[in-house]
């Protein structure tokens with residue numbers, strides 16, 4: 160298929176980010192260019208400290224201080240005020256955090272329902288969607304369990320469902336299975352990728368794991384502040 164004219168879900172143009180540490184300046188990102196097409200699953204590889212989380216924070220519009228340009232679904236983040244950036248995040252992006260970010264006082268279903276209510280989805284619709292995602296991830300019998308009553312793999316599946324709940328155009332994930340054992344990590348990642356593919360979302364997934372990265376559509380590597 161000729162994809163000329165297909166608008167990327169995200170475009171980074173000459174993205175830079177520096178930090179001051181002990182009076183010294185560290186240039187973590189030194190001019191990163193990246194475009195992700197709709198539905199494309201991209202692995203972001205790089206050693207510890209290479210700037211993967213920093214890059215994901217830029218795309219997630221979670222922090223300022225970046226140079227260059229970030230364009231989400233055709234909208235330039237620099238030209239948007241904070242309200243418009245919040246809307247861009249809500250309408251286009253999903254975040255899969257590690258499972259310790261789940262809300263401990265809410266059960267699995269509610270953890271997936273809440274971000275949808277925040278986005279304005281009516282409760283009945285949000286509950287149906289949450290249930291559908293959790294069932295697809297094999298958690299149909301765990302809907303009313305709180306995170307502390309779930310295994311690590313189950314908690315991470317809830318985090319996956321939560322990240323996909325609002326049907327994002329682009330899912331951002333930072334080491335989404337990093338704190339699971341190898342077999343569970345492989346299983347949860349396979350389910351995550353299959354769900355993302357089924358939904359037609361794009362994804363940018365940071366990982367140290369070369370083997371897991373090979374299961375994605377494209378691998379990009381951060382090296383000395385640039386993407387290879």
Ligand SMILES: Nc1ncnc2c1ncn2[C@@H]1O[C@H](COP(=O)(O)OP(=O)(O)OP(=O)(O)O)[C@@H](O)[C@H]1O
Pocket residue numbers: 178179180185187205206207208209210211212213214367
């Ligand atoms: N808020 C900050 N203040 C100062 N330095 C920072 C800050 N955030 C990140 N850094 C530095 O930027 C560099 C990149 O950090 P980052 O967390 O993006 O790397 P990473 O590739 O995600 O690492 P890991 O794989 O270990 O999570 C590191 O040297 C880190 O110390």
